[in-house]
Amino acid sequence: MRRGIAELPLHGGHVPPWLALRMKRLSKLLLRLLIDEYGTEGLLERLADPIWFQALNNLIGMDWDSSGSTTVTAGILKEVLSEEDFGVRAAGGKGARSRRTPEELRQIGKIYELDVEKYIKTSKLVAKVDTVALQTGYQLYHHVFFVDREGRWAIVQQGMKPDIKMARRYHWFDTNTFTMDPHKGIIGIKMNYALNTISREAKEYQKTLLDVVSEDPRKIEREVETLKAVEEGYRPLVYYKPWDADEIPLLRRYKSLGKLELNRKALEIARELSVSNYDELLLVKGLGPSTLRALSLVLELVYDVHPSWKDPVTHPPDPFKFAYAVGGKDRVPFPIERRTYDELNSFLELLLEKGKRERDLVKQVTRISKRWRFPEEEKRAT
Structure with a gap:
């Protein structure tokens, strides 16, 4: 204290x-x-x-x-x-x-x-x-x-x-x-950091997230599993973007907040509903903290789009x-x-x-x- x-x-x-x-x-x-x-x-x-x-x-x-x-x-x-x-x-x-x-x-x-x-x-x-x-x-x-x-x-x-x-x-x-x-x-x-997706700095992040959840959930799952493997030392033959030494600390930051597990059913519902804004996405049943963490990791390391990490x-x-x-x-x-x-x-x-x-x-x-x-x-x- x-x-x-x-x-x-x-x-x-x-x-x-x-x-x-x-x-x-x-x-x-x-x-x-x-x-x-x-x-x-x-x-x-x-x-x-x-x-x-x-x-x-x-x-x-x-x-x-x-x-x-x-x-x-x-x-x-x-x-x-x-x-x-x-x-x-x-x-x-x-x-x-x-x-x-x-x-x-x-x-x-x-x-x-x-x-x-x-x-x-x-x-x-x-x-x-x-x-x-x-x-x-x-x-x-x-x-x-x-x-x-x-x-x-x-x-x-x-x-x-x-x-x-x-x-x-x-x-x-x-x-x-x-x-x-x-x-x-x-x-x-x-806190030193927070996964903050509701900051004005995350406006582009929210827009890209809605685009990503409109894709096939199986594709998103493959990307998440690849990223988790990278932390364990696996290097894919064709990497999604140039290697960055900061990626491992970022992966560990996400994992410090909890598990990275996608709820495929929630993503299928979001895709079926064609959610048009972030409010609607958050209200999708089954879309919890671990699913958002996994989606956010994909956005950062695959699409190079970032949330805010400032604790509000x-x-x-x-x-x-x-x-x-x-x-x-x-x-x-x-x-x-x-x-x-x-x-x-x-x-x-x-x-x-x-x-x-x-x-x-x-x-x-x-x-x-x-x-x-x-x-x-x-x-x-x-």
Whole structure:
């Protein structure tokens, strides 16, 4: 862990019931104030902001730097939104709950009278992008879809990398562009490289990939097997292009992300459907990370067309000062102060009863908090 940076290490454990009840109460008050002030669109925009989301997590007393800052905070929000008529609801969650997203979106669609199939497709495509089109070795295990009454949406999902015991969080906000720098933000450790096929630098790559998948899958399979043999030292009599000493490291880079195995059935489906854009290709059933890695290797070494290898992590956030509100679950920067927590909730309840003028006066407190800096020595991993 680099000093002073929240990097979402994987944490086990659970939130004790006494704290979960307070988190839920505070979240309900904060959502009401936010929506009164900025509307449901303003809430969704903030949920799609990695720093704001992390600060909210710290404010309600969750660990300041754990993977639970995603799963617990999103779970609390989903529960509150299901109980209160705020004009926003959430579907999905962690593990098995994420697979119930389509079913839950259908329920929300009935309540808000929305074209639900469009949102189910969006949910699947966003998950495919962060699993297949962008590969850094993280396995997606959390997916929450927020949608408001007008049909605007935000998605927060998280992947884990067990070998380094870290997580990274992906934020999306109501976009029609899913495969060209689509994220509102990504929080986590920035890797040395990532198979990034959704960068603007990969525009030619996406176009060539669609041309390649229109060919006979058996031809692509032969090319993949030849390339894998090259790594083992085999030199074909007629080589596909001049030998390049950088090819072996490139092959090993691909293999470091996982196996190189084509799903011929998926390629046959893509060819039969004559997919016309990258979104459609990603949604083809069976087209997973290993198939895209194999296809990408063919593009690089046979067609000399390249994806981006830049990891699109935006920046590691540092909202640590918000952990001073009521304390942290794991006692950083200090144990949760129940009395302070209850007083904060009571104050916000009173504030909600007041008019806008009184609320504007409270905003002046932000001028003080913006200037305040926490002692660096109190910032430590939980």
